[in-house]
Amino acid sequence: MRESSVARSPRSRPRKARTEPLPPMRLGAGLQVLAALLWLPQAALIALVIGDLAGQGRAPEDFGLNAATSALAVAILGIVRALLDGYAGRLCFRRARQILSERRAKAAKALAARSPLDSGRPASGVAASILGEQGEAIVPYLSRYRPARLKAVIVPLAIVLAVFPVSWAAAIVLLIAAPLIPVFMALIGWRAQAASEAQLAGLGSMNGFLLDRLRGLATIRAMGAVDRTAKRLRQEAETLRTRTMAVLRIAFLSSAVLELFAALGVAMVAVYIGFHLLGQLPFGAWGGRLSLGEGLFVLLLAPAFFEPLRDLSSIWHDRAAGEAALKALDDLSAMDVAVLNADADDQRKGARAPAPAVRLENLAFAHAGAEQAAIEEFSLSIEAGEKIAFFGPSGSGKSTLLALIAGLAPADRGCVRISEQSLDETNAGSLRRQIAWIGQTPHIFAGDLISNVTLHRPWIGADNAQRALAAAGLSHILEGRDGHLGEGGSGLSGGEALRVALARLTADPRISLILADEPTAHLDSQTAKDIADHLLAFAKGRTLIVATHDPLLAHRMDRIVYLPKSAMRAVA
Numbered sequence: 013m014r015e016s017s018v019a020r021s022p023r024s025r026p027r028k029a030r031t032e033p034l035p036p037m038r039l040g041a042g043l044q045v046l047a048a049l050l051w052l053p054q055a056a057l058i059a060l061v062i063g064d065l066a067g068q069g070r071a072p073e074d075f076g077l078n079a080a081t082s083a084l085a086v087a088i089l090g091i092v093r094a095l096l097d098g099y100a101g102r103l104c105f106r107r108a109r110q111i112l113s114e115r116r117a118k119a120a121k122a123l124a125a126r127s128p129l130d131s132g133r134p135a136s137g138v139a140a141s142i143l144g145e146q147g148e149a150i151v152p153y154l155s156r157y158r159p160a161r162l163k164a165v166i167v168p169l170a171i172v173l174a175v176f177p178v179s180w181a182a183a184i185v186l187l188i189a190a191p192l193i194p195v196f197m198a199l200i201g202w203r204a205q206a207a208s209e210a211q212l213a214g215l216g217s218m219n220g221f222l223l224d225r226l227r228g229l230a231t232i233r234a235m236g237a238v239d240r241t242a243k244r245l246r247q248e249a250e251t252l253r254t255r256t257m258a259v260l261r262i263a264f265l266s267s268a269v270l271e272l273f274a275a276l277g278v279a280m281v282a283v284y285i286g287f288h289l290l291g292q293l294p295f296g297a298w299g300g301r302l303s304l305g306e307g308l309f310v311l312l313l314a315p316a317f318f319e320p321l322r323d324l325s326s327i328w329h330d331r332a333a334g335e336a337a338l339k340a341l342d343d344l345s346a347m348d349v350a351v352l353n354a355d356a357d358d359q360r361k362g363a364r365a366p367a368p369a370v371r372l373e374n375l376a377f378a379h380a381g382a383e384q385a386a387i388e389e390f391s392l393s394i395e396a397g398e399k400i401a402f403f404g405p406s407g408s409g410k411s412t413l414l415a416l417i418a419g420l421a422p423a424d425r426g427c428v429r430i431s432e433q434s435l436d437e438t439n440a441g442s443l444r445r446q447i448a449w450i451g452q453t454p455h456i457f458a459g460d461l462i463s464n465v466t467l468h469r470p471w472i473g474a475d476n477a478q479r480a481l482a483a484a485g486l487s488h489i490l491e492g493r494d495g496h497l498g499e500g501g502s503g504l505s506g507g508e509a510l511r512v513a514l515a516r517l518t519a520d521p522r523i524s525l526i527l528a529d530e531p532t533a534h535l536d537s538q539t540a541k542d543i544a545d546h547l548l549a550f551a552k553g554r555t556l557i558v559a560t561h562d563p564l565l566a567h568r569m570d571r572i573v574y575l576p577k578s579a580m581r582a583v584a
């Protein structure tokens with residue numbers, strides 16, 4: 013299964029992953045709450061000192077403090093608060109990045125393990141967009157929104173409890189103003205989430221569209237469809253712009269509405285305290301009158317009461333984007349049809365195993381969602397070292413059979429035996445090390461020709477790759493163009509791309525079973541013959557199974573197994 017390996021750029025160096033365990037996010041959120049609560053003693057001390065200076069209320073001396081020690085305590089509390097807040101913010105951010113990395117790794121692993129037969133696999137552009145920029149939305153959601161939510165629950169409650177013994181009227185004003193904020197946040201939040209999901213879907217679809225069209229640029233030019241494609245791209249970009257503006261509009265609207273309610277709440281408390289101190293509103297202080305210090309204490313706490321709610325509202329749209337991104341990553345991690353034993357480590361050098369015998373016993377397989385089985389009760393015995401052709405019309409199940417032999421999907425019934433070992437979830441990975449796959453359109457990565465052959469398999473050196481390229485008749489490309497290839501093999505003919513795929517096989521000493529899916533389709537007769545010659549030369553001493561429509565290629569094999577279009581029955 014060499015072709016599916018991704019060629020890394022020779023210059024790219026893997027970054028060292030942070031693996032040390034971090035304290036849980038809850039600790040960071042808890043420390044942020046604690047930092048916010050430190051404002052309570054700070055406000056009390058400030059109110060006490062100012063009240064004392066004005067000669068009203070209790071003096072700091074009543075609590076064993078003087079003005080200087082009170083000021084010092086306020087400063088120390090402020091420093092501790094800033095340090096705690098900074099440390100907790102950093103902790104939450106690092107933990108959020110770690111969670112994002114874990115989710116990304118899980119989604120990437122699930123994507124890599126998804127069977128090529130799974131037609132539900134997301135388009136590469138969509139998957140890249142979710143793993144890349146969309147995934148980033150998780151970081152502000154986890155590191156800012158969640159701690160802010162905890163703060164918005166605990167801090168206002170603590171402040172009301174502190175204000176209540178001083179003035180029940182001020183506490184009631186706060187309690188009346190506070191619920192308006194969550195109610196509006198919920199109303200706006202539902203709309204924001206829908207808008208954010210629509211925007212993420214739009215972004216993914218535009219990425220998919222762009223990637224697809226870039227891949228088919230040559231065809232688009234050849235068909236004279238450049239203008240139409242550009243128009244369609246403009247439309248997609250315009251739709252995305254509208255959706256992005258909708259998300260931003262909601263975000264700004266929510267902030268403005270919530271600022272308004274917070275400002276009204278603070279103003280109401282300030283008006284009450286002011287008039288109370290002037291003797292106009294003499295109620296609300298448990299039968300007495302508030303001193304200047306007590307009034308100041310309540311006034312200092314009023315903005316702090318609304319602050320966590322305002323913080324929460326300003327990052328409210330992070331919730332929508334973050335939850336949509338979490339869902340998108342989770343969907344990416346879901347797997348319908350998986351490659352058998354996909355986790356197995358493939359990075360080991362190994363000697364070539366003897367050519368294996370392959371036995372298919374009562375194999376049955378239906379593609380997900382298909383009404384008819386692609387393969388039904390199919391049995392076949394292939395001798396070690398035999399060269400065999402699956403020959404039949406399009407849709408008769410040739411490629412599906414090859415995929416089942418390679419363990420790219422589990423059979424519904426029956427079994428595949430390679431060298432008498434039944435292919436299953438425990439051994440498919442190690443058996444696949446001796447299997448090579450060659451298809452009709454091998455993927456060529458942008459980069460140099462040598463890395464396109466080695467595919468960064470550590471056991472294949474540059475010398476091996478050079479020899480394999482020479483054997484495949486590609487030395488002239490290696491020398492002529494500096495060995496550099498464009499994305500998707502641009503600059504190579506179809507026959508040359510197949511030769512690169514052949515070089516990938518021949519450079520790997522471990523291969524003893526070759527599965528070739530239509531290797532000569534779309535080639536002219538001379539190139540098809542050359543490719544068949546190379547394939548057969550390499551297949552000496554190995555087992556070769558070819559799926560083909562090409563009668564010339566089929567007749568060069570030791571045996572032809574004809575697969576009729578209708579569901580297959582036992583053969584051979």
Ligand SMILES: Nc1ncnc2c1ncn2[C@@H]1O[C@H](COP(=O)(O)OP(=O)(O)OP(=O)(O)O)[C@@H](O)[C@H]1O
Pocket residue numbers: 128129130131379380382386404405406407408409410411412413559561
């Ligand atoms: N990923 C898939 N999801 C659903 N159905 C599929 C999928 N791949 C193939 N099929 C269906 O399974 C049947 C067998 O397909 P398969 O590709 O194995 O045939 P084939 O003989 O290799 O055809 P061709 O020669 O055209 O490549 C066809 O009816 C096809 O439509």
